[in-house]
Amino acid sequence: MSGLAEDAEQHVLALRTMPRRRWSTRDKILLEASRLFSTHGFRGASTRQIAERVGIQQPSLFKHFPSKSSMLAELAVYDMDVPAHHAEIAAAATGSALDRFAGYIAWDFEWYRTMPFDLRCVTEQVVRSERLVEARAAVNRWNAAIGLILRQGVTSGEFSESATSFVPAVLETLSWHMVNKKDASAQTVDDAVSFLLAATLEPR
């Protein structure tokens, strides 16, 4: 079922090159919902606030989404299914663990840097709200793929064993940092890759 992830990735690539006023109402809803979820949390962001920012009445939201949580579920596809798909490819590829890990995190940081939606905190809210079963499965797939690459790197002597337990959480933080900073550039991505690799590599 990688079709879901690939379709979602293509849709985001299309949104990035499209002026925001030409976005569909549905995507405008997702954008404002993501921003309010990030700022006030899922429960703290009301459907009336989302509708106001989009410029429609609150009940009109439910012509595009069956529920508020379905908005979060769709954002979780961009936040977890797409990264999980890329992480699984990196985990199954040939080459050194270091090269595959470096390649994945470079893609990951660039994904978040150019992401139109504000996905910060989506992961945590997804993991914690037990309703979103599919999104939780994607989180587990991502963790499994990253964990595999890290173990491969420890076995080959490239990665520090004691460091690997911190890597998933720090990777996530650096991803959100790309979203957080308006002035994040391609250089910022390179710096974040160097930062994480320096912490992960076995000291020589």
Next chain:
Amino acid sequence: MSGLAEDAEQHVLALRTMPRRRWSTRDKILLEASRLFSTHGFRGASTRQIAERVGIQQPSLFKHFPSKSSMLAELAVYDMDVPAHHAEIAAAATGSALDRFAGYIAWDFEWYRTMPFDLRCVTEQVVRSERLVEARAAVNRWNAAIGLILRQGVTSGEFSESATSFVPAVLETLSWHMVNKKDASAQTVDDAVSFLLAATLEPR
């Protein structure tokens, strides 16, 4: 006004050596509130849930706290005022930036590892809810002190300039990691210090 931070630190040290059944109702409320805030977010945790876990009726909460947000404000003292106080001491001390930074983060990780309350996500919720003016001031003080140490280390050639922009967010993540993991030990603290220093130091 470091008396607030020092009193709060002493209170936490006392709680750590006291069996939980001997805690005051007030501290039991703070414990369960912190856990529910961390799991469901501030808005997602209801006062009825908090009261149920403490074993009292919901309106009784307001005999101990004037409002739900005042519970968050008190947790923010443990999450921000106490660390800000220690960071400011480290920033003003003599010695190399590396030594002072390493000393601070070792204290920080140990603070969160042995913290009875679950302070994850308190910072974000504090920063975002504009009402908690005092807590926001503590966040700013912490950021200023850490930023000063980092700039000192860059000037002296000990720290990598491009790395320092990621350090505050990653430091916070590693602190929460100490709370998150039930099996976090003194060794985990040492590993986290090594992890962050490896990423922060100028490569030789």
Next chain:
DNA sequence: CCTACCGATCGGTAGG
């Protein structure tokens, strides 16, 4: 610390 209760706001529906 309890019972009883209130106004406000919430997510979502009906019907057009």
Next chain:
DNA sequence: CCTACCGATCGGTAGG
């Protein structure tokens, strides 16, 4: 996509 509206739940108060 709008207006009108509903049941549920929210944080907090009154009074004992």
